[in-house]
Amino acid sequence: MAASTSATDEQTSSTTDHDFKEHLDVSLLKDIARNSLVQALNSVNGAKTLVLDPSLAGPLSLVAEISLLQQHGVDKMFWLEAGPLTAVTTNVVYLCRPQIRMVKVIADQIKRHARESKTHTYTLLLVPRTSTLISRVLEEEGVLGDITISTYNLQFIPIADDVISLEHENAFKEIWVDGNEASVYDSAQALHTLQKLYGRFPRIVGKGDAAGRLATLLTRQTTQSSAGSDNAQALSEKFDSLIVIDRRTDMITPLLTQLTYEGLIDEVIGIRNSHVEVPASLLAAPSNPSAPPSDPSTSTPPASSLLKEKKKKQHLSSSSDPIFGELRDLNFASVGKRLNKVARRLDEDYKARHKAQSVAQLRDFVGKLGSLQTEHQSLRLHTGLSEIIVPYTRSSVFNKSLEIQQNLLSSYDVPGQISAIEDLLAQGADMQLVIRLLCLASITAGGIRAKTLENIKREFLQTYGYDLLPLLLSLAAPPLAILLPNPLPPSTAPEVAAFKYPYPTLRKSLRLVIDGTETLDELENDISYVYSGYAPISIRLVQCVAQKGGVLSNPASGKTRSASDDAAGRGKSQASVKVQAHPIVGWKGFEDVVGSISGKTVDIAQNGLGSADTVSASATSHPPQQGQATTTVVFFLGGCTYTEIAALRWAGRQNQGRKFLVATTGVVSGASIIESIAGVGRGAAASKGP
Template sequence: MSGGVQPSLEGSLLPLSELRASAQSNLLNLIDRRPGRKVLVLDPKISGPLALVANIGMLKEHGIEKLYHLEKNLSVADGTTREVVFLVRPTIANVRLISEQIIEAEERSAKRREATTIHFSVYFTPRKTVICERILEECGVLGSIQVDEFPLWLIPFDEDVLSLEIDSVFSDVTVEGDLSSLYDVASAIVQLQKVCGLIPRVTGKGACAKVVSNLAQRLALENDLAGSPQPTEGASRIHDLVLIDRSCDLLSPMCTQLTYEGLVDEILGINNGLVEVPAARGAPGGAEPQQQQRRGRRVPLNSSDVLFRELRDLNFGSVGPKLRNKTMHMREEYQDINTKGFSEVHQFVKKLNIMPVLDRHTELASLIQEKSAMDEKFLRRLRCEQDLLDGRGVDQACEYAEELMFLERAPLESVLRLVSLVSQVNGGVPKKHYDALRRGILHLYGYRSLAGLQRVQGSGLARRHEGGRNAFPQVRKAYRLVVDEADDASPTDISYVYSGYAPLSCRLVDAALRPGGLEQDEAARLIPGPQFTFEQRARGAGQGGEGGGDGGRRTVLVCFIGGVTFAEISALRFMGSQGGLDVNFVVMATKLINGTTLVKSLM
């Protein structure tokens, strides 16, 4: 399984494969610091993302013999282990668990009067923090262990997608008022700027975006990015940075994504670039071992898969015909094969390589088809969402939510997602429904859900309508969020990704790239949060670099603080592929999300 999981990154505009290679060597250097055979204990939250950077074989070559996930009552000390390496996120809970491990191991070795003790190394990623060291100190273990950091800020998910994979950003910032993760975002941007040079134009919308841009500016100053050598024009250069605070567009993630990749994520869930295809749809042939059959197959989804690259951004409705076309084409060629010359046959055989991929996607697409377009409930939900976006059906949606709970006992996240959608389009859930829904949730899912409910409220996802004007209709009009005559099969506008709704976040990006940026975008004032645009220039940078577009397309880094959905990424890719803007997008996010995972992160 090694290697196949990671996207090739060859075609990236930014030096992402170098980024990945340096992360790899960083990690291996950390591991090599201690001699001999080692046990690696991983934070479950980073083991997935880490697979996008390093693979098991690589770790084994460097002496990692066993791999555990950090959890309660884990016992790494089995008597033969001499070296234990922890690699974790710098959270208090993790540090507590590590301390317990260390203390337990020390007590045990003292009891057995073992001469040699275990040596522990703790590596925090992306950086070690004062708090963590303090807690290690309080637990009395700091002195006997080695602590350092593994600066893995950005994890490349694809040629044009980078993620920090910190899922707590949205909840930390909106609910706890803890802005510490924004510093991580800024650090990641600066890390990128160290490779790609100072980004000359920065624009953004939202309170968090403002904070991040201030921080990044300051960090750039401290690192003297303006004075360090800039990469030559054209080569791995970023021209624009657009910062979008998720809080400015909570609506889009609440809608069901309708692109191929988005829908796969909604229905099966894509984690760290992998989708798990249920085993019931068994793989062809009995080549795979039994165990894997039961667990389902994990299929990597990234642009190294040529067919997926073609399909991922399409509206799901056009995936079927496309696949059918491909298959037909193959068959026609096969039938013509008798009349062909030797070299043409060779060409055809080469093309056969795509067969397993074609097969895989046909299988995946039919599975998705069954669970979406052929599913009454799915369609009903979709209708309800589209009515809401059109500005009708608030009451019906609330009643539907009640039915979801009491009749279907849908998962809490699914219910909250619908309630949030109502709240977003209506400027709050109507009073008469709000308390009933809240009570309903407590009655159905138990009173212990109260805390989660409060956090959803605190995050701004859902709230009670307290009178006042609802700005959404104006925003919808100003940004043409709802497009009626959209042809999903041959789209002319990004609204195809939600079959008729254009994600606000992407419209903001579009506005950001117009002259003047978001700062001078009047419509953006309808959305709460500051908007800004500024230019920064490296010392000694030639004036000729202005705009950067003399001949070449501009590269735009769009940073979503609080997460981005696959449908939004598809929309940006579509914007890039259309002539109008003449830009290439690279997306950076704190986490790849969908509405359900976003709500879950608050629970």
């Protein structure tokens, strides 16, 4: 077993290198975002005071650093928050999303300045585009004449080399709770930009009502822009398709507790815009690098004290931190083992200095020292993070909730699980955890017995406050409808019944739950590895389009072993082991399964002349040629979890000739979704500048 694990380990790392070359270069998007920021700033002449919407700080920090802003005349920066603004420069530049709340603050500040008879020149940069609504609000507040409205078109930001995100946190709530589909429109715009850069998607496949609207917007936009200019855009050679997954089609996955390393960090500590707040001591450079402690993990202080320490933000990225790249997609159960291995390797590398006899050898060692130190540093960080997470994973609430999740997923003893949820509620567990489990029970079992549900709701409100009643109502209301009584009361709208999720059939047809007989190591080949035995529906849907074999059976089962057998000659065997990706033929073969899920099913082929037709199932796209990889863009409308990204990476590795590029409105977790609906949030304002 150990042999096979290590073989897959190495395979993973070697493919990572391999991936790097084949991936679409998304850093271009970052450059675009950067340049348009610079342009927006330069449109205001001279020194300026920048007033920043706190929710933009995170995304902005992924695009530009403070020094860049300073180079372009930003003198001082303030958060956009209620209260007076004291600016020294004549120019005041506001940068914010078109939110009424924010604009009112701006109006207040301007009016205050007017009263104090200070003269400033105001510019409002709206992200990502201007809005009639905002000018109207400004007009109602009586300051429209004093402010120049312009835009900063911030679209996709690369957050990893295969993940791009709009970093729009509230997209889910806006679409499915408020009914504000601005983010659908913005997503279409951003995808259109992507098409402008790399060519048009030959095929757009999607599932879900909102996904359907997005696809319509996108094709309409393409036809319009190509009609306007003479260079009708050619089909992309790099992309083979766009798969749009609407978050509503798979509500189960985000409700589950994420179990990969990165996912758990998000669940326990919370990752915002790829930044995690960690105790400052974890980031400090080792005090005496020349004499490192033999075991780096012992040098970190105990976890309990870490939690109280002052927090500092750390950017988690695989490009600057190779260890993180190795760890992020691992199931947390194997993270310890991996860390241990890295620690040992590092230790040996350090010990190499004792072997250094000649001056030349010593020089070699010193040359390596820099990289060793960074690695050491990042090892320290990850050990520390793991130590924060481990106690959490050992807590009884955590384990109980995992047990409930697994049982619900295999539809085992549902009433028993519900009373277990009641117990958690009585113990006063986290509000979001209880609600997540309840919704999960409701979706998988097709509703909770009316009497029981009412009782739990009452308990819930008494425990967490009556103010949460709107949350319960939103979860039960039509576009979402994930917390329902069973049977439905006769008065409910017919569409609610249509939203019912066919979980039991999906579990079989999409092979969602893998029997517990296999150990984790064996599961490692299937995407269900990331949830220790459950394959995310969203990713299975992607596989229905891009990796049909993977849905039916584990594509790599048995093959990994053969790979480990001739591990020596892997270079050659690699290619033969992997299955060649098949061409994109839409939902073919899975029409019934996909049709059983509520929501529109989309399958559009875009041709080169700028028009789009719905294709019959017989139409096929070009098969990816041998040795030449195409990229499939998977867009999650409403956000995706880190674990889903991990699962998609696993899926991508099993195939040859196709890479996945994850695009999303933002990275979410069950907690962030529930909290955004409840309107509590983990504190919307970030505490440190970009």
